[in-house]
Amino acid sequence: MGETEQKTHSLLSPSSAHRWLNCPPSARMCEQFPSETSIYAEEGTTAHALGELKLLNHYGMIKNEEYQKRLEVVRQNSFYLQNSDEMEQCTDFYLTVVRSLQNDQNKNPLFLQVEEEVNFNEYVPDGHGTADCFFVEGTTLNIIDYKHGKGVLVEATYNPQLMLYALGIYLEYNWLFEFKNIKMTICQPRLDNVNSFQVTLNDLLKFGEEVKRVAPLAWEGKGNLSAGKWCKFCRAKAVCSAQAERVNLIKDKINNDPNCLSYAELTDILNDSESMIDYLNSVRAYALNQILEGVEINGYKCVEGRSRRIFRDEVQALKIASELIPENELYEKKPISLTSIEKKLGKKTFNEKFSNLVYSPKGSPTLAKEDDKRPSYIPNTPEDDFKNL
Numbered sequence: 312m313g314e315t316e317q318k319t320h321s322l323l324s325p326s327s328a329h330r331w332l333n334c335p336p337s338a339r340m341c342e343q344f345p346s347e348t349s350i351y352a353e354e355g356t357t358a359h360a361l362g363e364l365k366l367l368n369h370y371g372m373i374k375n376e377e378y379q380k381r382l383e384v385v386r387q388n389s390f391y392l393q394n395s396d397e398m399e400q401c402t403d404f405y406l407t408v409v410r411s412l413q414n415d416q417n418k419n420p421l422f423l424q425v426e427e428e429v430n431f432n433e434y435v436p437d438g439h440g441t442a443d444c445f446f447v448e449g450t451t452l453n454i455i456d457y458k459h460g461k462g463v464l465v466e467a468t469y470n471p472q473l474m475l476y477a478l479g480i481y482l483e484y485n486w487l488f489e490f491k492n493i494k495m496t497i498c499q500p501r502l503d504n505v506n507s508f509q510v511t512l513n514d515l516l517k518f519g520e521e522v523k524r525v526a527p528l529a530w531e532g533k534g535n536l537s538a539g540k541w542c543k544f545c546r547a548k549a550v551c552s553a554q555a556e557r558v559n560l561i562k563d564k565i566n567n568d569p570n571c572l573s574y575a576e577l578t579d580i581l582n583d584s585e586s587m588i589d590y591l592n593s594v595r596a597y598a599l600n601q602i603l604e605g606v607e608i609n610g611y612k613c614v615e616g617r618s619r620r621i622f623r624d625e626v627q628a629l630k631i632a633s634e635l636i637p638e639n640e641l642y643e644k645k646p647i648s649l650t651s652i653e654k655k656l657g658k659k660t661f662n663e664k665f666s667n668l669v670y671s672p673k674g675s676p677t678l679a680k681e682d683d684k685r686p687s688y689i690p691n692t693p694e695d696d697f698k699n700l
């Protein structure tokens with residue numbers, strides 16, 4: 312458990328739906344590899360708790376006394392304290408995004424719910440999850456999902472997690488509201504990512520029928536393995552035969568005549584390279600863990616990695632060194648980083664005092680896919696190199 316409350320996940324959780332809908336056996340395969348709570352997940356839980364409070368407070372859904380009490384708890388959380396400015400900005404942004412989706416920002420939207428448990432058992436065995444925020448306006452159901460992570464940009468387009476929440480909300484409230492459209496929005500402040508996608512109720516129910524077909528397979532560990540983008544966070548990746556077969560698939564793409572690869576073949580390999588590196592790293596990490604747990608893996612053992620000498624008693628060592636080396640040679644004086652200065656002063660003062668002194672040097676050239684949102688790299692001219700000196 313983290314410092315803030317954590318929700319229980321079902322086998323077929325909405326957050327892993329992209330994976331188990333595409334690769335049904337993965338659900339039971341992942342069960343064999345317990346999920347470890349990462350610091351990113353704990354940080355996300357804290358940000359969600361803060362975002363929830365800001366929404367509840369803004370929409371008058373919490374008494375001030377309780378709001379202050381809960382806010383105090385979040386603001387004492389170590390994940391909050393590590394980066395409080397950023398967490399405040401991200402959750403303020405979340406509130407702004409929710410408000411911007413309302414047709415009339417001066418009125419509270421009808422039936423706004425925050426961190427609400429939704430059930431979709433009719434479609435998925437033990438199907439439940441927690442929707443960050445939803446509200447109804449006219450015949451449109453708005454669902455907003457807050458993502459604190461910045462590792463992978465999340466799209467709202469046919470997002471299965473949000474569509475499962477929508478099915479749950481539809482099941483529970485279709486007697487009360489006439490839903491015609493479902494607007495799903497992802498709010499991912501640390502990647503500057505806000506994107507929405509709308510489906511009709513008909514599209515949603517069609518999706519539900521497909522879910523009804525696949526979910527029982529996933530529940531029973533049946534169906535076919537299928538590798539793709541959804542493998543990224545699969546805990547069974549290292550032992551997955553479909554992943555291993557992908558190594559052979561690369562071989563099939565190569566025509567050995569002539570001996571050197573063509574650019575087209577190179578492109579084929581590049582297209583697979585990111586997921587292959589990811590896969591091979593997970594195999595190495597898995598093998599290491601197995602050996603540490605006493606399993607014998609033919610031809611492999613665990614050794615100590617490279618280590619660096621350190622003083623057993625640094626105070627004592629420096630005392631001796633100071634008798635032998637002048638102080639100005641023994642100690643280095645280094646300024647703190649730009650980010651630390653900004654943290655100490657706050658963004659406003661930092662911008663006032665340093666805006667003319669800050670610039671971002673050109674990043675080193677990095678290979679990216681053509682659809683990457685960043686502009687293509689342009690090498691510096693000699694004039695550029697001198698401009699910032």
Ligand code: SF4
Pocket residue numbers: 330334336337340536537538539541542545546547548551552553554
């Ligand atoms: S790694 Fe294997 S089990 Fe996991 S989602 Fe991919 S294909 Fe399915």
